[in-house]
Amino acid sequence: MILEDSVLEKEISQAVIRRMPRYYRYLGELLDEGVERISSGELSERMSVTASQIRQDLNNFGGFGQQGYGYNVSFLYEEIGKILGLDQNHNIIIIGAGNLGQALANYMKFDRLGFHTIALFDVKEELIGKNIRGIEVLHVKELDHFVKTHDVDIAALTMPKSSADDIANHLVSLGIHAIWNFAHVDLSIDAKDVVVENVHLSDSLMQLSYNIVKNK
Amino acid sequence: MILEDSVLEKEISQAVIRRMPRYYRYLGELLDEGVERISSGELSERMSVTASQIRQDLNNFGGFGQQGYGYNVSFLYEEIGKILGLDQNHNIIIIGAGNLGQALANYMKFDRLGFHTIALFDVKEELIGKNIRGIEVLHVKELDHFVKTHDVDIAALTMPKSSADDIANHLVSLGIHAIWNFAHVDLSIDAKDVVVENVHLSDSLMQLSYNIVKNK
DNA sequence: TAGATTGTTAATCGATTAACAATC
DNA sequence: TAGATTGTTAATCGATTAACAATC
Structure with a gap:
């Protein structure tokens, strides 16, 4: 069977x-x-x-x-x-509440597609407590508790690459199976049932650059 | 020959x-x-x-x-x-000074690769004059003059999709040959010598979503 | 020199396109 | 029914992998 x-x-x-x-x-x-x-x-x-x-x-x-x-x-x-799974809801948490994280939290288009950001996390004190469209920025130290008490489907990584790999593996250990990675590194996750989607903006820019030079 | x-x-x-x-x-x-x-x-x-x-x-x-x-x-x-053309400098202007535009302007990594953002443009009065790492937000009505008086290699489109196509074609008419498009549309540009690199974030998210659902 | 590893040709694999029988 | 257009098989094209002679 x-x-x-x-x-x-x-x-x-x-x-x-x-x-x-x-x-x-x-x-x-x-x-x-x-x-x-x-x-x-x-x-x-x-x-x-x-x-x-x-x-x-x-x-x-x-x-x-x-x-x-x-x-x-x-x-x-x-x-x-x-x-594409748009008939179900997906809850997202965003790790890194800088401009990019906030930009993602602000996209109402994602909500229309069923992707709801339910929290942002950061380490910078000045960001903690900030509110984006009703979504709160929490301190990273609250991450474990939050994930254990909420239904989190996707974690978006928008923090500096230095901590990306550690956080990613930590999230996986907390039971998260999907990572939307904006950090400029390839994550090394050994778990086999975790899906990773990379958005490498600098790679994209270099591709553009190649085509510019070629075009000349 | x-x-x-x-x-x-x-x-x-x-x-x-x-x-x-x-x-x-x-x-x-x-x-x-x-x-x-x-x-x-x-x-x-x-x-x-x-x-x-x-x-x-x-x-x-x-x-x-x-x-x-x-x-x-x-x-x-x-x-x-x-x-990849990283041995030369590329000047970028960003159309749309919202969170995403600001996030791009803030990436110092791009500078290290030779991509320098020299201005942001927006229509929202409250953003005009804002300064990001020394990069000024200008009103879109100054776009023509700016492009004519500066060396612009790449235009990044981070504004709502409704105006993306018009702006893109206008930029092309001003002599810009490379577009980094973050708007959720496929631009229709007839000029043959223009290179477009798309970053469709919602497409990326849907791909992730497909793999999540498949994984279950 | 012998060993290592490239550059490159040949074989395989997969993805795209073409063709057409099935069928609404 | 005749015309249109799909679903699907077959043909082509391109990209990846394997193999190995060239050479450092």
């Missing part, structure tokens, strides 16, 4: 996953425009990808379309939302 | 480019540790990639190693820096 499951369950490549939020975004726009149905051909033109890729991508998760008709926009939007 | 050039010039894939900043980061660490030379084998273990990929990647840009010896850390570090 277990064997059968693992055999049937085809792993979906991260290349596909990376494209799903973009589909979700475009379908949201179509929805706003009042478009009811769309074919892979039309969508492909809008998004500058091949229609083949769209159909192939979607069929990793099931047949959401109908021959001769195309895809129902609102249905597909909902389905991709479910695939 | 032109034909010959374009034939010889093999386009390097973005997959390779995306890995270069990571090599740069690890080499920087080795440098800090005082390591003088490293083989692709040792580096591959540290970075959890194949030695083959490292050699293949580097050889897109030239032979930086030596048979029987490996790679000289500081030389390779310098060379990758050059490839």
